[in-house]
Structure formats: C-alpha cells, structure tokens
Amino acid sequence: MSLVVVGSVAYDGLETPHGKVDRILGGSCTYISLAASFFTRVKLVAVVGDDFAEADAGFLSSRGIDLEGLDRVPGKTFFWSGVYSPDMNDRTTLVTELNVFADFKPQLPESYRTEPYLLLGNIQPALQRSVRSQMNGVRYVGGDTMNYWIGDYRDDLLSTIRQWDFLLINDSEARMLAGEHNLRRAADKIQRMGPQTLVIKRGEYGAILFHGGQHFIVPGFLLEDVFDPTGAGDCFAGGFMGYLAQQGVHPQHGEIDHQVLRRAVIYGSVMGSFCCEKFGPDRFRTLDHSEIDDRYREFKAFTNF
C-alpha cells in the first residue's frame, strides 16, 4: 500500500543568511515525497525537463520513491529562486521559470491508480481534481493549496476540496478561504466545505489540527539554527500523510482515531523541523529513523505538563 504524491519537482536557487546555492533539487512533490518516504512507500507524479540530473533521480530512488510517474519531457525543469530576509520570516522571489511545468497534465501510471492514499501538492485545483478522478478506491485523500487559487480560482478550488478528507493550509490562507479572521470559526466554515480534517500550519509557531469537533495545537520546534526554511510546509504534509498511510487509516471503516491524527501532526512537525536544518532537501540524505524517534520524544518533553 503506497502513497501517491503529485506536485512540482524543480530546481531552486536559494539564499539565506547562512549561505547561497545556485541550483538544488526542490519542488513540493520532492519535499513531500522525501518526508513521507520515512513512513511509507511513495509513488511520485511530476514532470521534469531533459536537464533533470540522474543524481537527483538517484537520490529519490534511494529513498524507495517510485519514479514511474516522473514524466521526462524535452525542455527545462521548473526553476525558482529566492532570497530570505535576515530573520527568514520573509522571502523575495527573484526568478520563476515554469518551463515544462507550465504544461503539466498529470497522467497516473496504471500501477498507481489502485493505491489507497493520495496527497495533492499545491497545483491548479482542476489538475488536483483530475488526478483524484484517476484513482480507483482511494481511501484517504487531501492536499495543499495557496492564496492564488483561493483568490482567483475559488469555485474550482471549492469543488476540488469538497472531495478531500483533509486540507492542509497556512493560517492566512485559512482566513482567506473562510472569509473569517478568528481561526476557530474559520475552521468550522472550512470543514463545512468538505474536508473533515483541517490542519492549519503556522510556520515557526507550529500547527493546529481540527477534526470531529476537537482541536489540537502543537507549537513549533525551537531550532538552534534555522538554516533554510524552504520546503518545511511540504515536509510537514509528507510526514503527516506518510504516518497516516503507515498506520493504514481507513475512514470508510469508521471514524479515524483522533489520537492517530494528533501523532500525525507531530510527525509532520518533526519532518518540517529537520527540513530547516540544511539547504534544500539535503537533511534527508542522512536522516535516520532513530533521529525521528528522538525528535518525537523531544516534542513530548517540551509540551508535557
């Protein structure tokens, strides 16, 4: 049983107060897949150009990620570059070259279509819906979106998330989607739009889970050094969904245990925190399961009273 992940695979140019890289593997699908790969088998769906390096494909494969759904087409891979502010709370985009990603029309390989878990990275809502419709018998589906789709593609987005079990967005996006500043009331409204489970990401302040009339709040991990925050939200999504897939959640067989969702939020937070410790997705080259277990225990230790 695998998790299908759809989104962008890209190259990023990054500059933070800790340094600069001109070109490093990036994209939502990359971060989600790498983070999830520590919990479950991942099948990736994305498009890259003929400049995509074998070493990068090799890195993904080394994490057991299935690349049958990685479409390689003539042209250049999606490229983005940006510079972070000194406190890393803001970033300025320098370059966005969609390249082959502009014509991304995800087609799932036959072997992907019967998998039970689907995580839709932040792409156009109509594409997310198209992927959902290619899956037969999916048990649990959810994804991410962003302010651009909420503002300019609202109807499209609403008919997309209506089919989702969970939605993962940040706090300003949740407020925008609900048209409501108070997060508790915003969450009520969003849950009525479809997703029974809502996770609101708050960056360095952690995350809130809303599910079944309850909520759970976890603070962010206090890193000694935030090296590069790129991809942390996607790694949260990957850890969250990867853990649920590992646990074999199956809502059609009755309500999901709220405690399992809480633990999924912690694993999401754990993976997001590791992501920030090196440039791009480099931390996942060396991360091992004992480090994940240790950090989970640290979350217990600094929140328990």
Place this chain on the structure above:
Amino acid sequence: MSLVVVGSVAYDGLETPHGKVDRILGGSCTYISLAASFFTRVKLVAVVGDDFAEADAGFLSSRGIDLEGLDRVPGKTFFWSGVYSPDMNDRTTLVTELNVFADFKPQLPESYRTEPYLLLGNIQPALQRSVRSQMNGVRYVGGDTMNYWIGDYRDDLLSTIRQWDFLLINDSEARMLAGEHNLRRAADKIQRMGPQTLVIKRGEYGAILFHGGQHFIVPGFLLEDVFDPTGAGDCFAGGFMGYLAQQGVHPQHGEIDHQVLRRAVIYGSVMGSFCCEKFGPDRFRTLDHSEIDDRYREFKAFTNF
C-alpha cells in the same frame, strides 16, 4: 504569605472591533493583581489621583487585594487610550497622560516589606530596583519590562534584572535584550544576565518557559472571540506568579521543580485568555475557580498527544 505587586493603576479608553469604552479601570498593576488574586493574597503598590473612583477601589478590595500601598494624591490618575486594528494584532495609542504617575516613587508600607513574593510591573528599572531594596527576605522576585527600557535604559535595566529570579517579556523584547534573533540562543544569553527563569510571551501564539537547561512551550488558547486583548500579558504574569506564591516556591531551599513552573505558565495562559473575553478587567468580576480549573483541563486536552 502575600504577593506584592507594583505597577500602574490607570484609566483606559479602549476601542476594539467589538465596541468602545471611554474610561475603564486599567494599568499593569490592576491586571496583575486581579489575575493573581485568584491564587494568593495580593498587596498592591501604585499611585492614583483624586479622581479615582471608590467603585474601582471596591472592585479591587472585593478580590481581597490589600490597598494600603495604593497612594492617593492630588491630581488625575494615569490615562491611556488606544484603538485596535480590525484583527486586533496591532494597536494605536491615541492619548497618554501620565498625570500623577509621572512622579510615582513607590514607598512600601511596613506591612508589605517582609512578604516573600514580589512582582514588578513594567515601570522604570530604577524604581523596580528601589522597590526590591525595600523588601526584606524576599524569596522570589521577578517582573516585566519593555522595549523602551531595553533601548534607552539598558545599563539600568541590566543591574535591575541581575537581582531577579524570573523575567517575563515578549519575543521581540527578548531578541532586542539579547541582540540575537534565535530565541533559544537569546534565552541562553538572558539567563546569563541574572534571571534563572525566563518566560517569553508570544501573544496569540502562547509562551515559552526557559529554566535549568530545559524549555517548555505552550500554545495560546484559541478563543472563539477576542473581545479586548488589553492587559492579557499582565494577567499572564499575575496567574504565573500567583500560582507560584500559592505553591510556596522557595528557591533558596533548592531548585524549583520544573513541573511547578510549567503549571504556572499554564495558569498564566489561562488568566490571559480570560482577560480577553470582556472589556478591560471586567471578566474578573464574575470569573470563578471552577472556570479556571476547567480551562486548565482544556489546555491539557488540546495539547496532549
């Protein structure tokens, strides 16, 4: 055994998206004392003018707060007014009239000087130090400060907090005081300035406790309605210190139990959250102990995993 609280007693004009009051009881000493009064006996030190209403003194007395240290002098009571932004994350000061507070030289009544607990609201560091020196055999002392004193009275402030057991400030103030953006490293630096216990308040995002090489993070309570956030930080301080006084902490008799400090942070958060539910300090007119206990349990429920 009582807690001595020093700070301002004022009248405030407040405007939030929920309404407007022209003149309501306020000031750091008022909020701290009211919040602490649910845990321990409080002795207040402040100055007011001859316009100070008997009804307001009556409210404080009704909470068992000792007003022997409330100096009533000719002139007007400190007046402040401000307007909150629509999301209540920012506020604009309209009027600040220091009035009799401009000449505040706190003199402790004899009956206050042997009390074991002292909480210094945000006033000039030299005045905080003068109050500290009037207390004999104080067991546990701490307080609040603000960006103005950190920037313009730095040496004065440093020699003041050197004598404190704990310091309670917000995250931007902590970064400013330490000259360090990363909160973990900022906390290390501040603890080396004197206070063994540091609590960093993060507004709606909760608080972080640093003590003895450990840290504890609590998220903020998700209110359905934030009616008026004025005084929430002071109520946090009052709940925190009130609980420690109730528990009879005595660091000279050995290290304070870290778990007691964590619970104090929760009670601080509980009192700060109640404060926001009505204008000014009005929520404390009706609050009872069972509501405090219930909210403490809610904090457990929404943070436990």
